[in-house]
Amino acid sequence: GQNIDQPTEMTATEGAIVQINCTYQTSGFNGLFWYQQHAGEAPTFLSYNVLDGLEEKGRFSSFLSRSKGYSYLLLKELQMKDSASYLCAVRSWRMDSSYKLIFGSGTRLLVRP
């Protein structure tokens, strides 16, 4: 089957660092995405990993280990505006070149002063 797991909720303090983990089991793996979603809004793209290793983009970094089926999103210097849901999604590719994103249920992050 295809499954994506991530914690339901996390709480962190403004200015701190938080790591949100994601484990997956999918067929036709072709990349892992992280999205941020504020309540009532559409997901916005944060990062994309297709090869093993760390991708850094400002305060956000994302790591991928394909052999372990594992990724994490690292948020540094947390700000109040980072309070949102964070969605882990795997792109599953088929031989006919069609694909779909398989999402986890999302991690609600609450940043406290």
Next chain:
Amino acid sequence: DAGVTQSPTHLIKTRGQQVTLRCSPKSGHDTVSWYQQALGQGPQFIFQYYEEEERQRGNFPDRFSGHQFPNYSSELNVNALLLGDSALYLCASSHQAREAAREKLFFGSGTQLSVL
């Protein structure tokens, strides 16, 4: 250059009615995918359209149907609406080429459908 655009933004319907949602892909994109996101859940894949044909479908009943037009825009139709169809409906577009295998996916702002 506009990104993915969806209309309408919000929609209220009653049980049993039919609804049509619209999506215009980002300029240069030819593939459109639709997702349903229920409250508190991650988005669920409905289907993907390319060259005006449905290429892949998720676990959704036949009440959910779609169409892609020659200009690559797309519609999602839902018949016989149920209360459980209340959700945020998202559209994403991309270009079907080898490079698409590594392309980032961006979503439109979504259509919030409420079924009463």
